[in-house]
Amino acid sequence: MADTPHSSGPSTLMDVARQAGVSPSTVSRILNGTAKVSDDKRQAVLAAIEKMNFAPNQMAQGLKKGRSMTIGIVVQDISSPFFDETLRGVDDGLKGTGYASVIVSGHWNAEEEADRIRLLLARKVDGIILLSGRMSDETVLSFSGQRPIVSTGRALQTRSALGFKMDNEHGAYLAVHHLIELGHKQIAFISGPANNSDAAERLAGYQRALQEAGIPIDDHLIVEGNYHESSGMLAMNRLFDTHQQFTAVFAANDLSAYGARLALYRKGIRVPDDISLVGFDDLPGSSYTTPPLTTIRQPLYDIGRIATQALLRIINGEEARGAVPPLELIVRETTRRVR
Template sequence: MNKASVRPVATVHEVARAAGVSAATVSRVLNGTARVAEDKRLAIEQAIAQLNYKPNVLARNLKSGSSRTVGILTQSLASGYFADAMAGVDEALQGTGYAPLIVSGHWKPEEEAERIALLIARRVDGLVILSGKLEDERILALSEQVPIVAFGRELQGENARGFCLDNYRGACDAVEHLVQHGHRDIAFIAGPPDHRDAQARLAGYRDTLARHGIPQRTALEAPGDFSESGGLQALERLLASGQRFTAVFAANDLTAYGARLALYRRGIAVPDQVSVVGFDDLHSSMYTTPPLTTVRQPLFDVGQRLGRAILQMIRREPLALEAPQPTLVIRESVRAV
């Protein structure tokens, strides 16, 4: 490129001269820190366009003490579950001047704490935490340094708020759907035993059976880990045990995918011989064979609510943070017996 054709970078003082105002007035317009007469604002915007002025965002943010970033701690960058929630946060931030900075904790409390410390060191203005195993007390302590909103835990601190979806109610709805279709021998593939969502779904499964007078059969409760491979192995163990069941309630959709594969390999038709219900309603669940009946967690909506809430906390505005409700999505993986 011909060096002579490169336009030199304009300064704020050149913008001020072209607009016929002071450099301080230009700064107030750029920062939005004070009202400026409409004619002056228009003149400044025209001068900025003509001179192709690029403000030094980093320097301005350092001066104001704001990085204009929101940290997001997720647990997996590859999971569709967390991707939907992150997309919701990102949508809430669009057009606000704030950008997301995303890290993963990989379900390891010490790594979560390390990544949060890294985000705080990067001077994020607020922090969104998507699930995880870090203790609530540690999150409340960290909120003394930066505003925090969290999903998957109930928090009520001066500078920290969080909510959970009603996993118990969602599990009750899933099992109730199977019972209403005549199923009484309902297997359950659990999630990690130390995961609060998994615990709530197990309780919903057991309590719904009890309400209908269906005896609890621990032999039909298979351990799992919220993964496809865990669902596959759990269903294979159930089949090998010789226990009779006409339906499977999987603790999440990934588990249901693995269970469906185990049934396919045994030549067991879904739903003609065994019905399957999941939990989450991942995008791919409407395209499984057959499409999966599941409990929908409105994760994009969750992310939007978290994103709006952290902006309210950063701006010290009144906070409105209410949890959406899970709903049963009926597709084609359940039939009556």
């Protein structure tokens, strides 16, 4: 193999070919995975790439394949730490692929989500990741006929669409079962919005755990929230205003639990000495609340990373597949055995 003359500029595909003693087309075919060459020749090209620190122009390669090398991401609330953690997984899933992301927000509105997807399609993205949302499955499948879509929070499985849905009912069951094992029988529930499918499933898990334990469901202990901190605080205050008796609270997400914790603090009620508290999500901040929050861990980062990998497989014509870890109970310091 001939040494390449020193150059202050970036190495090119021609330089790599010269260094490896092969044709430029062979280098190109090895890079895009279509070359049928001997192992010796392949190793020579890879060694040349490493030696010369060659970085192929991913955008140029994408354009040759009719791709924009961009992925559209639809989130519901850019300011939410829930979506922030998932986006971190998406970002890591794109590292080293040559793809860039375009992020838009649907604001939990089905029409706005659809408008944002049309905007992304007009920008010629190669695929779309839909993080939760209110659109119907039928609408998502319709859009997937134009570009591949991977969505969280729904169960889909077609050649151009894949969904990752967590078992919210089981997660809520684990939370309430934990409280019941600690001897709690009067367990309040701060739910999510009534028109949210995840919230409905978590309510069902709360009810199943009580029913299996032979504990009557008291509708007065169920207060609707909206997944934000303020709704957790307001829901807790409503429970106090109506003089409900309870020894534990299960909040349908960690943000609601944060608000509930503040309301308890302002009433001089100690957690967990007086009332136990459980959340749902295991946001990064839940390890640092006072005291650290017992919660149900959703693998938010893993969901983002695995959804991204699945979308790239679909774009490359491979099978749409992927699985995320199950939900699990994380016991910290906001729960204790009932006095």
